[in-house]
Amino acid sequence: MKLFSTIKKEKEYWLVDQVKRAQAHERDYEEEFQGLLKDWNDQEVDYLSLLMDDTYEARLVKKGFHKVSVIVEYTLDLNTIQRQKSDISPFVLAACEMSDETFANLYEQCRSGSANKNNLFTIDQIMESFELELGPNWRYHCMIFQKEGEPVGISIPHIEPGMRGEGRLFYFGILPEWRDKGMGTVCHQHTLDALKEFGATYYVGSTDAANEAMIRIFEKNGCVLRDRKGIYRIDRLSTV
Incomplete structure (x- = not known):
């Protein structure tokens, strides 16, 4: 079950978007994102830009992220x-x-x-x-x-x-x-x-x-x- 979509440009950036799924739990997102973040760091990419539910904000700040803004999605x-x-x-x-x-x-x-x-x-x-x-x-x-x-x-x-x-x-x-x-x-x-x-x-x-x-x-x-x-x-x- 894919919980994040990612666009990558080698050594320059990763653009990551949380895919919200009803059957996924917070722990699932935490585990998959931790692995994704490790891969990004290991590959020495300049930066990672992330779209994610702001309920994770405190945890993201502890990992070194800073908040840029807030987006709204319409369907x-x-x-x-x-x-x-x-x-x-x-x-x-x-x-x-x-x-x-x-x-x-x-x-x-x-x-x-x-x-x-x-x-x-x-x-x-x-x-x-x-x-x-x-x-x-x-x-x-x-x-x-x-x-x-x-x-x-x-x-x-x-x-x-x-x-x-x-x-x-x-x-x-x-x-x-x-x-x-x-x-x-x-x-x-x-x-x-x-x-x-x-x-x-x-x-x-x-x-x-x-x-x-x-x-x-x-x-x-x-x-x-x-x-x-x-x-x-x-x-x-x-x-x-």
């Missing part, structure tokens, strides 16, 4: 959504003339001024991570939203590895000049449609608990609060 049954008409057109990077460099620039603009506190990577590191986390066809996951020929925002939907039918977003963002105009809700609807086309049966979206704009988008599109987790980080020079 939606994708069988309940209906395709919406809008004047926003979605395109995928693989099927348009936009260069990777232009897409990276859009990504950087979309995350400027974000309420999310867990900005781990530079834009170059993010672009490098696409193939690692999304596979060689990553450009088919990168959506660009346009209104009257002008970019509005971007989204990167995918199926969560090892989680059958679970749709997630690697990233979702709206350009600063288009915020507070209802564009986020519409672009998010298009993204949910894309997840359904990918074969997802349900959606799990997460954002920083302080990101009120994204939480409003979740709620307007019918998503319901599922969970809260702390974001914790430990660096290799810390004591484990």
